Amino acid sequence: MITVTGATGQLGRLVVTGLLDAGVPAGEVTALVRDAAKAADLAERGVVVTVADYTDRASLEAALQGTDRLLLVSGSEVGQRVAQHTNVVEAAKAAGVELLVYTSAPRALTSTLVLAPEHKATEELLADSGLPVVVLRNNWYWENYDATIGQAASTGQLAGSTHGGVVWPASRADFAAAAVAVLTAAEVTPATIELDGDAPMALADLAAEIGRQTGTDVVHHDLPTDDHVALLRGVGLDEGTAGFVAAIDAGIAAGELDTGGKGISGLTGRPTRTMAEHVALVLGR
Known part of the structure; x- marks a missing residue:
């Protein structure tokens, strides 16, 4: 089972539909959302829709049961993300997730970018989690x-x-395609990848x-x-x-x-x- 958090968001939805387009059976894709009504179209396609909230660890643990690979799309609430991401990581550990993929920021561990500190803290959390992790550091969206x-x-x-x-921009669809490539790869080696156009x-x-x-x-x-x-x-x-x-x-x-560029096309081949x-x-x- 592949689970995508924030699955009704602009990036998460593209990843879910990208997984379906890549041939992953709909019943093997879970869209983790706050509002099931917003995922009605995904449910109609056979995607498993599960309701959970980044602030509610118990709901996350229940939602992630049976998940093999998890895409953690970073939260949108600046100032709250580290606590929210911690809940997801702890829930993933409890659920026995085999691979966690996280959408981070460029050069998050050293960057002075105003967006970087919460991503840096999350990357450090993931490094200490014991989980196999792929960090996808998204550059700039067109x-x-x-x-x-x-x-x-x-x-x-x-x-x-x-x-x-x-900047080295790419479309959201490009970033989503890169995430799909990692989530569907036969074998995945833990890594940190600068994703750029x-x-x-x-x-x-x-x-x-x-x-x-x-x-x-x-x-x-x-x-x-x-x-x-x-x-x-x-x-x-x-x-x-x-x-x-x-x-x-x-x-x-x-x-x-x-x-430096070409991180996305290096994964997708296009x-x-x-x-x-x-x-x-x-x-x-």
């Missing part, structure tokens, strides 16, 4: 830029504070591609961090959110997402979505 692409196409402006730093991208590259596809000039403004925060506040973001977004850009500027493909998808071209 989908993170969807709003930016639309705004830049409309306004001709694209602002940030990454100072030429690069096939090519690096800086914001200036994105501005140029949007301009190329729209036939307009899209100007990239690389701002000092304080100016970036002020701009974000000016368009309606609260102080905390604006600071968080700028902190992500600061991490990119520091090279924290410059992980290329990841390109910048041109994603921009065209968002713009409906």
Whole structure:
């Protein structure tokens, strides 16, 4: 049995459907969810839907009975994730899970990225758990830029504070395919894998591609961090959110997402979505 946590989330759902597409019988896939109603379509396909909550270890232990391989999709509640992940790990141990796969952050053990500390703590927890573990350190989703692409196409402006730093993006579907490849492999060796796309991208590259596809000039403004925060506040973001977004850009500027590339295609054997493909998808071209 392969169990996927967060199975109605954006990544988890893609993993579940990817397992089915890869030929795993639906009855051998468990979608672990908080709300069974949101997984009705999966249940209709024969997937086993089990209700449990990251905050409720007893429910997790019951849900994970019979699980051979488990994908722990990292929780979305910043500040709560270490405690929640601890519950899942302890439940997995109690249930006799044979392999735990975890979605982490790039270079989590050493990164200064604002997102990294809870992933670092979880990776350390997993290292001490005694479980066979594969850590998949997800780089940057193309989908993170969807709003930016639309705004830049409309306004001709694209602002940030990454100072030429690069990410190695891929689509959520690409990251899901990599997880499916690990979960369905005949033999799995415990490992930590930097999961990233096939090519690096800086914001200036994105501005140029949007301009190329729209036939307009899209100007990239690389701002000092304080100016970036002020701009974000000016368009309606609260102080905390604006600071968080700028902190992500600061991490990119520091090279924290410059992980080298091709981690996903190395697992899946197929290329990841390109910048041109994603921009065209968002713009409906």
